[in-house]
Amino acid sequence: MSPTDARDPRDPAAGAEAPADRRISRKTVLKAAVLAGATPLLLGGGAALARDLGPGGGPLDLTPECDDGDHPTIEQTEGPYFKPNSPLRTSLVTAGTPGTPLTVSGYVFGRACLPIAGALLDFWQADVNGTYDNVGFTFRGHQFTNAQGAFSLTTIVPGLYPGRTRHIHVKVQAPGRPILTTQLYFPGEPRNSSDTIYDPALLMTVQQVGSGKLGSFDFVLDVPQTPSPSGSPSATPTITPTSASPRPTQSPTSQPSGTWRAGTTYAAGDRVTYGGVTYRCLQGHTAMTGWEPPNVPALWQRA
């Protein structure tokens, strides 16, 4: 972690309570439809979420914001403990896993504030003792946002290790777009004020729920979108294609065996050809249009 990664350490946790008159945006309503039971716990406190509007309905000052032209979620250092090939799973714990239960949920949005379905999120974190599993895949897992652009991770509150405040690492990628590597933070942590990497823009909203915690965070990716004319929360986002996103010239059904095909389930280590080039699968997934090997370096590496 170089000094260039350092950011002004500020901890706004004590003063980051949401305004009492915070308006409920259409995205909060959308959230309510997905997490009906937990929704009351998610409203009215903690750090800003991308789906919320600021006082008076205007945009919030802190990243992530979510209206046209605003800043996407900031990047942070990957750190030394990332491993590819994490398992596909939304829960990183079993019944006997020690630690304070934590569920982190939220949405992945593009620049037009529309949710992104099928976005890949790859999480990794320390265990309750502040140790990373660099041999196996404990507290490592990837998942994809659902049709509403939502994700949910079941885990524990990560332990502390020397030199850092409490955090969770994540890589987020919309289909066919670059990877965002960043970290999520917990409000009210004493070390937030001394960790040079910590950034308050990446604070989760965290609520105590029984003996566990419920965290929320929305990612805003630098993905151009065409806003829905109707503004309907159920509108399907349109990701603007880029010139760096080649498409197959053949129908998938006409491609020979061994050629990348949408709809195929691939495992880590599988090899495919695409556009005459051979690629090796880095982590298991079900392929979909837009995730052709050149587009998704998190999933495919040139062999």
Ligand SMILES: [Fe+2]
């Ligand atoms: Fe870390």
